[in-house]
Amino acid sequence: xxxxxxxxxxxxxxxxxxxxxxxxxxxxxxxxxxxxxxxxxxxxxxxxxxxxxxxxxxxxxxxxxxxxxxxxxxxxxxxxxxxxxxxxxxxxxxxxxxxxxxxxxxxxxxxxxxx
Amino acid sequence: xxxxxxxxxxxxxxxxxxxxxxxxxxxxxxxxxxxxxxxxxxxxxxxxxxxxxxxxxxxxxxxxxxxxxxxxxxxxxxxxxxxxxxxxxxxxxxxxxxxxxxxxxxxxxxxxxxx
Numbered sequence: 001x002x003x004x005x006x007x008x009x010x011x012x013x014x015x016x017x018x019x020x021x022x023x024x025x026x027x028x029x030x031x032x033x034x035x036x037x038x039x040x041x042x043x044x045x046x047x048x049x050x051x052x053x054x055x056x057x058x059x060x061x062x063x064x065x066x067x068x069x070x071x072x073x074x075x076x077x078x079x080x081x082x083x084x085x086x087x088x089x090x091x092x093x094x095x096x097x098x099x100x101x102x103x104x105x106x107x108x109x110x111x112x113x114x115x
Numbered sequence: 116x117x118x119x120x121x122x123x124x125x126x127x128x129x130x131x132x133x134x135x136x137x138x139x140x141x142x143x144x145x146x147x148x149x150x151x152x153x154x155x156x157x158x159x160x161x162x163x164x165x166x167x168x169x170x171x172x173x174x175x176x177x178x179x180x181x182x183x184x185x186x187x188x189x190x191x192x193x194x195x196x197x198x199x200x201x202x203x204x205x206x207x208x209x210x211x212x213x214x215x216x217x218x219x220x221x222x223x224x225x226x227x228x229x230x
Binding site (some may be wrong): 004006032036041042043044045046050051090092100101102103104105106107108 | 120121139146148155156157159160163170206208210213214216218221224
């Protein structure tokens with residue numbers, strides 16, 4: 001069965017430091033991968049997505065993610081974190097439901113940013 | 116261009132009452148997904164609907180839960196005889212098409228509290 005694992009429940013970084021959020025998926029075929037961000041009390045906003053092609057994907061707000069098939073990973077990175085990046089981040093996988101995009105989400109990583 | 120709208124944003128019900136959650140997709144979108152987020156967990160797929168059709172309700176509890184997306188008007192998620200375990204945030208997402216590449220745009224969610 002398809003699944004998504006985000007090993008880090010909470011991460012704290014200093015403003016200006018680099019960030020990497022981990023995501024591992026389980027799916028036999030080529031997955032469709034997504035990163036969403038959720039600010040407190042808000043809905044989810046799409047940061048970036050991967051379907052095929054270049055394995056390094058650029059997203060909004062300076063985020064990027066790299067798809068590594070050999071490691072079944074799709075880690076999210078940002079070179080310099082801003083205080084406004086404090087939020088919860090969800091990795092999701094789709095592309096397995098026979099033509100429509102039912103998503104399976106990880107449990108999320110909550111990011112805190114110290115000034 | 117208004118995004119996905121959900122109302123109410125917060126809903127309090129006593130055990131045994133009914134909860135009705137409404138979702139208005141983005142203009143031009145005819146595909147709606149409902150997800151539930153339990154405290155400290157990621158989003159879990161509940162149901163996928165197109166106008167007047169339920170396509171996939173594999174994530175819906177077998178009893179008390181129903182969903183519809185009529186030809187006119189918003190999509191409705193209905194929970195009958197609510198129990199404390201139904202307390203969660205319920206998100207809907209809409210997309211312009213059903214293909215895997217189509218982005219799902221999420222609403223702000225309805226936070227249901229069952230007393």
